[in-house]
Amino acid sequence: MRLTTKGRYAVTAMLDLALHEGRGPISLADISERQGISLSYLEQLFAKLRRNDLVRSVRGPGGGYQLSREQGRINVAEVIDAVNESVDATGCHGKGDCQSGQTCLTHNLWCDLSDQIHAFLSGISLCDLVQRKDVQEVALRQDRRREDQLIMSTGEQAPAERKAAV
Amino acid sequence: MRLTTKGRYAVTAMLDLALHEGRGPISLADISERQGISLSYLEQLFAKLRRNDLVRSVRGPGGGYQLSREQGRINVAEVIDAVNESVDATGCHGKGDCQSGQTCLTHNLWCDLSDQIHAFLSGISLCDLVQRKDVQEVALRQDRRREDQLIMSTGEQAPAERKAAV
DNA sequence: GATTAGCTGACTGAATTGCTTGGTTAAATA
DNA sequence: TATTTAACCAAGCAATTCAGTCAGCTAATC
Numbered sequence: 001m002r003l004t005t006k007g008r009y010a011v012t013a014m015l016d017l018a019l020h021e022g023r024g025p026i027s028l029a030d031i032s033e034r035q036g037i038s039l040s041y042l043e044q045l046f047a048k049l050r051r052n053d054l055v056r057s058v059r060g061p062g063g064g065y066q067l068s069r070e071q072g073r074i075n076v077a078e079v080i081d082a083v084n085e086s087v088d089a090t091g092c093h094g095k096g097d098c099q100s101g102q103t104c105l106t107h108n109l110w111c112d113l114s115d116q117i118h119a120f121l122s123g124i125s126l127c128d129l130v131q132r133k134d135v136q137e138v139a140l141r142q143d144r145r146r147e148d149q150l151i152m153s154t155g156e157q158a159p160a161e162r163k164a165a166v
Numbered sequence: 167m168r169l170t171t172k173g174r175y176a177v178t179a180m181l182d183l184a185l186h187e188g189r190g191p192i193s194l195a196d197i198s199e200r201q202g203i204s205l206s207y208l209e210q211l212f213a214k215l216r217r218n219d220l221v222r223s224v225r226g227p228g229g230g231y232q233l234s235r236e237q238g239r240i241n242v243a244e245v246i247d248a249v250n251e252s253v254d255a256t257g258c259h260g261k262g263d264c265q266s267g268q269t270c271l272t273h274n275l276w277c278d279l280s281d282q283i284h285a286f287l288s289g290i291s292l293c294d295l296v297q298r299k300d301v302q303e304v305a306l307r308q309d310r311r312r313e314d315q316l317i318m319s320t321g322e323q324a325p326a327e328r329k330a331a332v
Numbered sequence: 333g334a335t336t337a338g339c340t341g342a343c344t345g346a347a348t349t350g351c352t353t354g355g356t357t358a359a360a361t362a
Numbered sequence: 363t364a365t366t367t368a369a370c371c372a373a374g375c376a377a378t379t380c381a382g383t384c385a386g387c388t389a390a391t392c
C-alpha cells in the first residue's frame with residue numbers, strides 16, 4: 001500500500017475540476033497554478049486519469065479537461081487507483097500466497113485493513129468533497145489569490161484587504 | 167503513508183514472538199526460518215523494535231527476544247510506527263501547511279483517512295491476533311513444518327501424512 | 333576458549349517518486 | 363493560412379526507499 005503526493009495530487013486535481021465545473025474545459029495550466037502542482041507532472045497524471053475514463057479532454061485553445069461522469073459518481077478510491085497507487089495493504093494482492101505459496105501469519109489482518117481503507121475512500125465522492133465547508137473555504141482562497149495574480153500581472157494593484165488575506 | 171513488507175514483517179515477527187511466548191527467549195534465527203524473513207533484515211527491524219521498547223533482548227546462547235509488555239498491551243499501529251512506516255496519510259504530517267504554508271484542498275480528507283487507519287490498527291492487539299482462528303491454523307502449519315525440517319536435518323524421515331500437508 | 337546469538341555499520345541493486353526537457357499533434361483564432 | 367493554444371508523448375534524472383548482504387563486533391554460556 002502506498003499513498004504519496006501522487007495519489008493526493010490526483011484527488012486534488014480532480015476536486016479542482018469538480019469545483020470549477022460548468023464553465024467549459026479547465027486547462028492543466030489553471031490547475032497547476034491554483035494547486036501548486038508541476039504542469040508536466042499533471043500531464044502525466046491526467047494521461048492515466050483519461051485512460052481510466054475519469055476525465056475527457058478537449059484540445060486546442062480554450063481546451064482542457066472535464067469530468068467524464070457526474071461528481072456523485074466518481075469516488076476517491078477510483079482516482080487513487082487510476083494513478084497506480086494501490087490501496088491494497090497485502091503484499092500478495094489478496095491472493096494469499098504471501099509465504100512461498102502459502103498464506104502468511106498476518107495475511108487476513110492486511111486483508112481486513114485493505115477492506116477498511118477501500119470502504120472509507122470509495123464512500124466519498126467528488127460531490128461529497130465539493131459540499132464540505134473546509135473545501136469551499138480553501139477553494140475560495142485559491143480563486144481569490146488567482147484573480148489577484150491576474151490583476152497584478154496586468155499591472156494593476158490588488159485591493160489591500162485581499163492581499164492581506166493571502 | 168506507506169505500508170510495505172517492512173511493516174508487515176515487523177508485525178508478523180512480533181506475532182511470532184507472541185505465539186511462542188512462555189518458553190524463554192525466541193531467537194531471530196527461529197523467526198527467520200518460520201516466517202521466511204532474512205535474518206539480517208530481522209536484526210535491523212528488531213533494533214528499532216527494541217529502541218521503541220516493544221521487545222527485550224537476551225544475549226548469548228539460548229538468548230533471543232521477548233515481548234517487553236503483555237500481548238494485550240501491544241497494538242499493531244505501534245509496531246508499524248516503530249519501524250518508521252507512518253500510517254499518516256497527509257503530506258504535511260497533519261500540520262496543514264501542505265500548499266506553501268497554507269492548507270491544501272484535500273488536507274482534511276487525508277486527516278480523516280489517517281484517523282480511520284490509526285483507529286483500526288491501534289484497536290488490534292497481539293493478543294487479539296493470537297486468538298484468531300486463521301492465525302492459529304497458520305501457526306500450527308509453520309510449527310509442524312519446522313519440526314519436520316529438524317527431523318529431516320538429523321537424517322530421519324518425516325511422517326508421510328505431514329509431508330503431504332506441507 | 334569455543335560457540336551462540338544479539339548488535340552495528342556500510343553498502344548495494346532495484347524500484348519509485350516527483351519533476352524537467354524537448355518535442356508532436358489537434359483545434360481555434362487572427 | 364499562419365499562429366497560438368493546450369493536449370499529448372517519450373526520455374531522462376536526482377533523490378529516496380526497500381529489502382537484503384556482508385563483515386565484524388560484543389556479551390553470555392558451555
